[in-house]
Amino acid sequence: MTDAGIEAAAVIVLQNGVDLDNKKRYTEALVCYREGLQLLFNLMKGVTDSEKKKYLRTKVEAYMGRAEKIKGLIEEQKTMGKYHEQILIENDSTGHSYKNLFGRFLDDEVTSVEVEDPYVRSFHQCQNFLRFCELVVKSCCNLNKIRLLTSRDGSVKDQTQWLETMKQNLQRYRIDLMIEFSSTLHDRQIKLSNGWTIKIGRGLDYFKAPESKFSLGFFDMDLRRCHETTVDVYHIKDVKKSYG
Amino acid sequence: MTDAGIEAAAVIVLQNGVDLDNKKRYTEALVCYREGLQLLFNLMKGVTDSEKKKYLRTKVEAYMGRAEKIKGLIEEQKTMGKYHEQILIENDSTGHSYKNLFGRFLDDEVTSVEVEDPYVRSFHQCQNFLRFCELVVKSCCNLNKIRLLTSRDGSVKDQTQWLETMKQNLQRYRIDLMIEFSSTLHDRQIKLSNGWTIKIGRGLDYFKAPESKFSLGFFDMDLRRCHETTVDVYHIKDVKKSYG
Numbered sequence: 001m002t003d004a005g006i007e008a009a010a011v012i013v014l015q016n017g018v019d020l021d022n023k024k025r026y027t028e029a030l031v032c033y034r035e036g037l038q039l040l041f042n043l044m045k046g047v048t049d050s051e052k053k054k055y056l057r058t059k060v061e062a063y064m065g066r067a068e069k070i071k072g073l074i075e076e077q078k079t080m081g082k083y084h085e086q087i088l089i090e091n092d093s094t095g096h097s098y099k100n101l102f103g104r105f106l107d108d109e110v111t112s113v114e115v116e117d118p119y120v121r122s123f124h125q126c127q128n129f130l131r132f133c134e135l136v137v138k139s140c141c142n143l144n145k146i147r148l149l150t151s152r153d154g155s156v157k158d159q160t161q162w163l164e165t166m167k168q169n170l171q172r173y174r175i176d177l178m179i180e181f182s183s184t185l186h187d188r189q190i191k192l193s194n195g196w197t198i199k200i201g202r203g204l205d206y207f208k209a210p211e212s213k214f215s216l217g218f219f220d221m222d223l224r225r226c227h228e229t230t231v232d233v234y235h236i237k238d239v240k241k242s243y244g
Numbered sequence: 245m246t247d248a249g250i251e252a253a254a255v256i257v258l259q260n261g262v263d264l265d266n267k268k269r270y271t272e273a274l275v276c277y278r279e280g281l282q283l284l285f286n287l288m289k290g291v292t293d294s295e296k297k298k299y300l301r302t303k304v305e306a307y308m309g310r311a312e313k314i315k316g317l318i319e320e321q322k323t324m325g326k327y328h329e330q331i332l333i334e335n336d337s338t339g340h341s342y343k344n345l346f347g348r349f350l351d352d353e354v355t356s357v358e359v360e361d362p363y364v365r366s367f368h369q370c371q372n373f374l375r376f377c378e379l380v381v382k383s384c385c386n387l388n389k390i391r392l393l394t395s396r397d398g399s400v401k402d403q404t405q406w407l408e409t410m411k412q413n414l415q416r417y418r419i420d421l422m423i424e425f426s427s428t429l430h431d432r433q434i435k436l437s438n439g440w441t442i443k444i445g446r447g448l449d450y451f452k453a454p455e456s457k458f459s460l461g462f463f464d465m466d467l468r469r470c471h472e473t474t475v476d477v478y479h480i481k482d483v484k485k486s487y488g
Contacts, residue, residue: 005352038282045312068289108249126458134464165458173460214370214409216417219463220378 003046010039014063025085026070027233031104033067078195083235089206091228096206097221098135101231102190102198106139109194113146117203118185120150126162128204131221133166137173146170147178151185195236201229247290254283258307269329270314271477275348277311322439327479333450335472340450341465342379345475346434346442350383353438357390361447362429364394370406372448375465377410381417390414391422395429439480445473 017032037060044056077083089096113136120129129148136143153159167177188203200206208225210218217223261276281304288300321327333340357380364373373392380387397403411421432447444450452469454462461467 002353009352034282034286038278041285042278045308064289108253109246127463130458130460131463134460134462134467137460138464138466162458165456166460169455169458169460211413212409214374214406214413216374216378216381216410216413218378219371219375220382222382223378 003043006039006043010036010043013039017063021066021070025087026074027085027104028087030067030070030074033063033070037063037067078235081236085233087231087233089226089229089231092225094217094225095222096226098132098204100222101200102233103135103139105192105194105196105198105233106136107194108141110136110140110192111142111144112193113140113143114149114191115146115204116149116185117188118151119203119205120148121153121159123158123162124209125205126159128207130166132204133170137170137175143175145176145178147180149180149182149185151183152181197234197236199232199234201231202227247287250283250287254280254287257283261307265310265314269331270318271329271348272331274311274314274318277307277314281307281311322479325480329477331475331477333470333473333475336469338461338469339466340470342376342448344466345444346477347379347383349436349438349440349442349477350380351438352385354380354384354436355386355388356437357384357387358393358435359390359448360393360429361432362395363447363449364392365397365403367402367406368453369449370403372451374410376448377414381414381419387419389420389422391424393424393426393429395427396425441478441480443476443478445475446471
């Protein structure tokens, strides 16, 4: 990328950070500030003009200061058990893969994950859950347990077999998949053992179907259109570190 | 992530960078150095102990210096038209999605992409090409042309229809997909208009089949096992900026 290109990208990413910051979507803002700072940082290395260098250094310091402040705010609200962030996914919008939506909460402190979602039943819903498992396996190197609480559908005869295949597969990664069924379940939430809880109004099934098996977005969910849904992210103070 | 966790991650990433650097796999080493530096950078912000801070600053400066040197080396060899990097993908190894393999060469300078691969014919091969298209669409914001040169297989009756669907789909992103067929094609290469050429011995089809539709790695190709193949990356001096 050219220097002008890097600078233009930095401006866009940082502006996005400011917008999210203003909306109090702090964890997302932090991701943007970090990415933007990395770009400014790369840019500075190539700049020889001292005025330009000084200007960039001022920018870097300002954004670093704000990023630090946000980090403090998040920690403070987490400690008080008050952290809450809300994201609206608009109808037909794109860019909302599981990784983009909550990948920033997945880290090496996550040892177990609990998914409550009544609709992990049909073929595409079980495949959504597979995508979810792929993401947590890659993002949480200390993960050893996934608990899925969902409901049974008598008409979907292969649900148990699909989930059983995933269970066997996850064992190769030394991860236990515990599958439980409930007929009264209504809540949809993903609880991580590092204290973060993600509640997606529609659960994991908020993507629209692809038009064909050769449509862009068939594999990459960032390119897939979404149904409207609201996402609430909380941090729970008293973290239950293990289940069962 | 805890500070100790960030530090441990930084050590692993930077060590990986040094290994790649020693093997003269410079563009990959650069990615590792940048990631590792970002981790050290995040770590430093939280450190109050002045000795520790000083130690980290020395590390940051050393790796930044090496990263700058590598950047210079790559540029120099690119200018001379001599840049060549070789990667061996081992049998049954994982972590080789298209993004991991050549994502670092995709940027906003890429306006056209040329794929020569005799085997974009069967269902899964055309789906591989779809994954490739998804990646370039997301990574190259100025892309406006993809040229695919492949061969026809009389027994695969839907090849034309699948590729045609992708063509229509790409038009929504203002990208022309030009499909050409050759019966004498033997070379397999991906040419980017920013000068990089990636030659994969097996072409795009170097992934093993998943065991089932619910195996980890069905969607995320970083988790998919690979066939053995060699990848050569060149930078061509006289860049042909457009095709056709």
